Amino acid sequence: MRDVKPVKVVLLGAGTVGSQVARVFLEQSAEFESRSGRPLELVGIAVRDLEKERPGIDKALLTNDPMGLVTRGDIDIVVEVIGGLEPARGLILAAVKHGASVVTANKALLAEYGDVIFRAAEASGVDVYYEAAVAGAIPIIRPLRESLVGDEITAVTGIVNGTTNYILEQMTSHGVAYGDVLLEAQKLGYAEADPTADVEGFDAAAKAAILASLAFHSQVRLTDVSREGITSVTDGDIAAAADMDCVVKLLARCELSESGTISIGVHPTMISNKHPLAGINGAQNAIFIESRYAGELMFMGPGAGGAPTASAVLGDVVTAARNRVRGTFAPGGSAYLTRGITPAQEERSRYFVSLLVDDEPGVLAQVAAVFAGRGVSLQAVRQGEDASGLARLNVVTHVARNGDVVQTIADLEQLSRVHAGIKIMRVEGA
Ligand code: NAP
Ligand code: HSE
Numbered sequence: 001m002r003d004v005k006p007v008k009v010v011l012l013g014a015g016t017v018g019s020q021v022a023r024v025f026l027e028q029s030a031e032f033e034s035r036s037g038r039p040l041e042l043v044g045i046a047v048r049d050l051e052k053e054r055p056g057i058d059k060a061l062l063t064n065d066p067m068g069l070v071t072r073g074d075i076d077i078v079v080e081v082i083g084g085l086e087p088a089r090g091l092i093l094a095a096v097k098h099g100a101s102v103v104t105a106n107k108a109l110l111a112e113y114g115d116v117i118f119r120a121a122e123a124s125g126v127d128v129y130y131e132a133a134v135a136g137a138i139p140i141i142r143p144l145r146e147s148l149v150g151d152e153i154t155a156v157t158g159i160v161n162g163t164t165n166y167i168l169e170q171m172t173s174h175g176v177a178y179g180d181v182l183l184e185a186q187k188l189g190y191a192e193a194d195p196t197a198d199v200e201g202f203d204a205a206a207k208a209a210i211l212a213s214l215a216f217h218s219q220v221r222l223t224d225v226s227r228e229g230i231t232s233v234t235d236g237d238i239a240a241a242a243d244m245d246c247v248v249k250l251l252a253r254c255e256l257s258e259s260g261t262i263s264i265g266v267h268p269t270m271i272s273n274k275h276p277l278a279g280i281n282g283a284q285n286a287i288f289i290e291s292r293y294a295g296e297l298m299f300m301g302p303g304a305g306g307a308p309t310a311s312a313v314l315g316d317v318v319t320a321a322r323n324r325v326r327g328t329f330a331p332g333g334s335a336y337l338t339r340g341i342t343p344a345q346e347e348r349s350r351y352f353v354s355l356l357v358d359d360e361p362g363v364l365a366q367v368a369a370v371f372a373g374r375g376v377s378l379q380a381v382r383q384g385e386d387a388s389g390l391a392r393l394n395v396v397t398h399v400a401r402n403g404d405v406v407q408t409i410a411d412l413e414q415l416s417r418v419h420a421g422i423k424i425m426r427v428e429g430a
Contacts, residue, residue, distance in 0.1 A: 008043045012088075013047065016189040020310035024310050025040070045057065048064060075098065076324050080102060083192070092128075100126060103129045115219050122332070130210075137303075152292040155289070156288070157277065158253075160287065168238075168268075172247060182199065199231055207252060211287070217334050227265065233248055246272050246427070253265055346401060355367070363417050
């Protein structure tokens with residue numbers, strides 16, 4: 001006779017993502033049984049506020065005691081969509097200790113404690129799946145963890161935050177003010193509970209750390225990622241980018257240096273319209289991978305929002321259930337190397353530098369001499385007028401060492417004919 005013991009699942013969190021996980025779980029339960037080999041039963045949902053209206057969710061499943069739920073002892077899969085470091089970390093470690101597999105969408109937690117969680121799961125012989133932690137619905141963790149594990153990845157470049165991509169696109173295409181678009185992104189369920197994580201680049205940096213750890217088989221943490229958000233991006237930057245046939249995107253870039261260290265950063269970047277990432281708009285995300293044998297690959301799709309993220313979460317739930325039914329589990333991480341992190345000043349990129357100068361003979365030559373003095377080669381220089389009567393110089397460099405560009409800016413700031421407020425941004429693509 002067929003063993004019909006159900007796979008017992010608990011859900012921690014029923015917010016933007018969790019509420020959609022619960023809804024789709026119920027809608028698809030017959031399919032999930034066929035796909036995993038046993039019925040999947042949602043036996044509890046932990047939330048903070050028991051009084052909140054939660055359409056479609058059976059109140060009898062709700063509890064505000066998540067620890068009680070994960071330590072019941074009979075749970076097969078714990079789905080963590082609370083977010084943040086605590087209590088999520090303690091709950092996941094307790095779940096693993098009690099023999100449950102874990103599915104999480106929590107990039108902030110994995111970028112900080114991924115190695116600890118993977119080790120604990122390995123010791124308990126359970127799964128940790130986290131497809132939704134990077135780029136919402138897009139399958140990218142599994143391709144890196146499994147499909148590309150026979151290749152050698154050299155660089156990963158991504159638009160991995162839907163909120164900021166939505167804001168930048170609205171500012172670029174519709175001239176909408178930054179604050180108004182952020183409110184809209186929050187209403188649409190793209191933004192983190194504290195949207196500072198999105199607009200200051202912390203969310204993208206956490207995702208970059210997770211991608212780099214998998215791609216380069218070495219543990220990378222949030223604190224290893226050099227980070228800038230989009231709050232300083234102005235209409236002027238967007239117009240200057242358009243003038244160069246580029247758009248401004250918040251790019252996460254992870255690259256292996258020639259010496260084998262990992263260069264990793266999240267920065268607003270001017271990217272050529274010819275690059276495939278330039279056309280990724282709204283809350284869409286995309287990850288562009290360069291590898292030794294497969295060459296270039298791009299993964300794109302919805303990067304944020306309840307239902308798309310629930311798709312990735314439930315893919316993991318069914319996979320973990322299949323493993324459970326077959327009595328097996330998969331490794332969470334693949335960090336068997338210890339690579340260094342390239343120091344920020346050694347990072348290499350092309351740069352856009354914009355400065356206001358006196359509109360006088362000899363100024364351009366003086367500015368060019370400062371770049372040359374620091375060994376920074378210029379690719380293009382454009383001069384325009386500024387409303388103040390000064391001249392606006394927009395310079396694009398060839399690939400340069402970050403430390404040399406920073407020194408160049410410091411030198412330029414000493415020139416009496418260069419005015420305060422020098423702007424600098426990275427440039428990618430043709
Ligand atoms: P959210 O809307 O703020 O939902 C958080 C949920 O967790 C709420 O239901 C909340 O309960 C519950 N919660 C918070 N603290 C709790 C506690 N101490 N005990 C029990 N329950 C608690 O967050 P979200 O947008 O769904 O994001 C959840 C996770 O998914 C985060 O890690 C986020 O980074 C990740 N993620 C989000 C998206 C997205 O598009 N939103 C996409 C990919 C990944 P109440 O309902 O009672 O307040
Ligand atoms: N706040 C995140 C974003 C959610 O905007 O991309 C998806 O991780």
